[in-house]
Amino acid sequence: MILLQTKELTKIYGREPNLVKALDGVSMEVREGEFVAIVGSSGSGKSTLLHMLGGLDRPTSGEVHIGGKSLFEMNDDELTVFRRRKIGFVFQQYNLVPILNVYENIVLPIELDGNAVDKTYLEHIVKTLGLAQKLDSLPGELSGGQQQRVAIARALATKPSIVLADEPTGNLDSRTSQEVIGLLKVTSKQFNQTIVMITHSEEIAQLADTVVRIGDGLIVGGMRT
Numbered sequence: 001m002i003l004l005q006t007k008e009l010t011k012i013y014g015r016e017p018n019l020v021k022a023l024d025g026v027s028m029e030v031r032e033g034e035f036v037a038i039v040g041s042s043g044s045g046k047s048t049l050l051h052m053l054g055g056l057d058r059p060t061s062g063e064v065h066i067g068g069k070s071l072f073e074m075n076d077d078e079l080t081v082f083r084r085r086k087i088g089f090v091f092q093q094y095n096l097v098p099i100l101n102v103y104e105n106i107v108l109p110i111e112l113d114g115n116a117v118d119k120t121y122l123e124h125i126v127k128t129l130g131l132a133q134k135l136d137s138l139p140g141e142l143s144g145g146q147q148q149r150v151a152i153a154r155a156l157a158t159k160p161s162i163v164l165a166d167e168p169t170g171n172l173d174s175r176t177s178q179e180v181i182g183l184l185k186v187t188s189k190q191f192n193q194t195i196v197m198i199t200h201s202e203e204i205a206q207l208a209d210t211v212v213r214i215g216d217g218l219i220v221g222g223m224r225t
């Protein structure tokens with residue numbers, strides 16, 4: 001089943017005469033549970049695409065559908081709620097709250113939404129990501145790889161249907177990167193969560209089910225690994 005679909009997604013930044021066409025009519029489909037890596041050179045439009053997929057910014061034209069919902073037909077308030085419930089974000093900077101411990105960081109998005117924590121699900125995520133012994137630690141007491149695993153646990157905590165990750169291993173060494181992405185893959189497969197991840201690393205891209213290559217705002221290639 002198709003979970004995410006874009007139609008002729010176009011984003012133009014700036015004003016005449018300094019227009020930048022960051023996305024030039026991208027149409028793509030991602031299946032439920034699929035792990036997609038987006039690769040491409042610097043400035044090719046990867047982050048712009050991811051921001052549009054997550055409804056963080058509106059396109060100049062074109063559409064994004066997630067689970068049959070058209071993101072940009074929603075108003076800003078509806079979009080904010082949709083994002084919080086359906087989409088998990090992981091960024092290169094872990095964006096953890098330094099004064100909250102690991103557990104508090106992970107459950108923060110659930111509590112912001114006024115929901116109860118599903119203890120069994122959460123325990124499973126925490127265990128799979130190897131964080132069970134670290135729940136009382138502050139982010140500053142953890143290694144980079146551990147902090148990114150906390151950020152992943154937080155992104156998965158609300159049971160999103162899709163996780164969008166922008167260079168999640170950009171700050172990590174190669175071995176830790178493989179480990180963190182391996183864990184993300186395992187957890188998301190267990191819960192049939194879809195992942196779309198930007199990476200500069202061909203090694204990391206090989207862990208995905210599908211690699212989408214972007215060049216000059218267009219899809220220039222794709223392959224199932």
Ligand SMILES: Nc1ncnc2c1ncn2[C@@H]1O[C@H](COP(=O)(O)OP(=O)(O)OP(=O)(O)O)[C@@H](O)[C@H]1O
Pocket residue numbers: 013014020021022040041042043044045046047048049
């Ligand atoms: N807010 C903005 N205002 C103006 N131009 C922008 C803005 N954001 C991105 N761009 C331009 O759009 C193009 C695509 O940028 P984008 O950040 O999507 O590329 P990228 O593939 O993610 O690059 P990188 O790998 O370096 O992060 C670039 O030419 C960039 O300069």
